[in-house]
Amino acid sequence: MSIQELAGQRALVTGATSGIGRAIARSLAASGAEVVVTGRRAELGAETVALIEGDGGRATFVPADLGELDDLERLTDEAGDIAILVNNAGFYPMVPTVALTAAEYQRMYDVNLRSAYFLTAALAPKMGAGSTIINISSTGARLGMEVASGYSGTKGALESMTRAWAVEFGSLGVRSNAICAGLIRTDKLLETFPEEAMQQVSASWPVARPGTPEDIAEVALFLASPRSSYITGTVIVADGGLSIL
Template sequence: MELKGQVALVTGSTAGIGREAARVLAAAGAEVVVTGRSAERAAEVVREIEGDGGVARFVVADMADLGDVRRLAEEAGEVDILVNNAGIYPFAPTAEQSVETFELLFDVNVRALFFLTAALAPKMVAKGSGSIVNVSSTAAAVGFPGAAAYSATKAAIESLTRTWAMEFEGVRVNTVSPGAVATDTVLANNPDAAEQIGKSTPLGRVGQAREIAEAVLFLASPRSSYVNGANLLVDGGRAII
């Protein structure tokens, strides 16, 4: 129970990687604040955590809406661990990228993360401790045709990690960069591309949400007490080819 007494807010925890991260952090003893747009799925994740003997509550918020982001920060209260995981990945070739989707990508993936952190990090600084884990993607550093805008949002996140690791005294800020992960959204939208990426990965397969969640736990917990400003690739070796 290494996270006993700590509160962890995991954005985008009604599904996929965030949901597994919420479960893993709760299993380590943290009280978890689950959030997403779907109250139904948030309640389900809270029930799962409670069924496993953990403690959780949920706050419904749309990360595309700055008012909701501010309300989420207020309703979450003081947190010790912030996992900035919520993200969308509607891909399009650059010439076909609509302005609306471009703006939504930056609003959800970058603007929400920025202002949620801006609201919560000062309380961590005042307390002299805290851990922030930003979820990026190997796409930030590797060229993926058709994912230009998405990749740019993730590159922005990695830059924010480096700045915040220096700016927020006493708070560790790190990035986890997943490769292709078999979440429901990926499997529903582009199963062939995911399988192809998996096959071309040194480990020969896509990742599972739980494997990313374990890396989030490592960076969120005192196990990584001297890791700050780092980017942990959890991609089966995809980024080294």
């Protein structure tokens, strides 16, 4: 893929201060896009921007708590004209149904679902032909997980909205797709899921390893590029084969 394939395009990546979001932001910038990095933590946002600029790319950081409607509105104003929207921000308390508090449930839906909905509502009508929406889903949307019923519900809804947006905004030339990510080795996940456990769990999968943020970023780059111009309303599963077992 040409290093400047996305030149002249502006991307907004939510939850881009670490993990999958950071990897996607770096990948899009390396292919020529100017990236708006957003998240709650200014120091980590500055790190992401520094990494992108160190690679020769262009990025700016706009701090925002995507669980807050006022921050969402400000973000859409400051982001400017966007051609690539990546709805990646997530909040995922991994607890059984009976242990999830009402406050956690509300924040999970606000961050995982409401933010994607209202960012898309504000930006998609103005994005123009050749633009794309990329939603980051999870295998929780299609597999039963005893400690993730609430989180899985948000991701199932996000996949459904992905298809609806493909129809709704298709006449404007805007494509909408999702990536269903499997077990991805991020610093955040390692806090509760040790490396040894990840390796043991994934050893029997067709691709016998946990994924990396860069694995998901490669799929996002494909979906953002003209090479996927005939793909919309689709969920690409990138889980090492977990969901086919």
